Amino acid sequence: MNEPTKAQRRARTLVAGQRILVRRLSTRATAWVRAGRRDDLDGVAAILGCILRVAILGGAAYGAWWLVRRWPVILWAAVPLWLWAAVRALDHDEKEATAEEPPPVATRDAVVQLLHEVLGDRPAVHLSEVLEHLQSKGQGKGWKVADLRARLEALGIPVELKVKVGRKGPTRGVLKAALPPLSQPEETEPSTTPSPTV
Structure with missing residues (x-):
């Protein structure tokens, strides 16, 4: 099987970066919408903030579509920015993959x-x-x-x-x-390891 050309490698990099970028943007948008939920309220009142945030995102998407339809020249700036963000997303993802292991999960x-x-x-x-x-x-x-x-x-x-x-x-x-009662600690030397996160 032939080795991929330089152009093919770049194309694959862009495709992989765009997938990561779309996933990251979707995750952030979902988290932002969920953060609108009120824990101190019940029923529909508790999710009114979520509904408002979904409406804001929908309005922003429609506004972007309208701008591109009205002035297609915007794409000359938007497409390079999107591709640059995709490459940055891939680089960031690779750095995270090689980062140190997360702290142990708490018991x-x-x-x-x-x-x-x-x-x-x-x-x-x-x-x-x-x-x-x-x-x-x-x-x-x-x-x-x-x-x-x-x-x-x-x-x-x-x-x-x-x-x-x-x-x-x-x-x-x-x-x-x-809560269960605290167990009595054994008589041991104090541990120097950091406490794990919840």
Whole structure:
């Protein structure tokens, strides 16, 4: 079988880069729409923000289509920019693939320990406070409350829909009574390894 020519290699690079770029843009758009959901509301009211964001994206797509139909000359600038972004996306993807391994996933016991630490003497804690605690330690960067909730539920840790803490309104949280008690640590030397992320 003949080796691909230089032009074929470049074409394959552009195709691969465009796939990565489209996937990345789709992921970001989906995350942006999901971030519009209100955890402190129920029913249709909770997803009004998502509906508005979908409408904004639809309007932006229609506006771009209208501009190209009205002034096709825009494509002379848009196409090179798109191809440049595709090549950059491929380079970035390759760098991520060779990056160091992610930190170990936390065990259920480690997460329970973390929750007890944030709870202190209180009977409950909001997930937003747990997330702030994690991010203050450099973990959970870019997470939303929904991301934390999904990880806790995947570990079998119950998340309540409406928890009231102090004067704050009821929202998703964890009850201390629903958590297993902390196990007594064994008498060992303190570990120097970083704590794993949730």
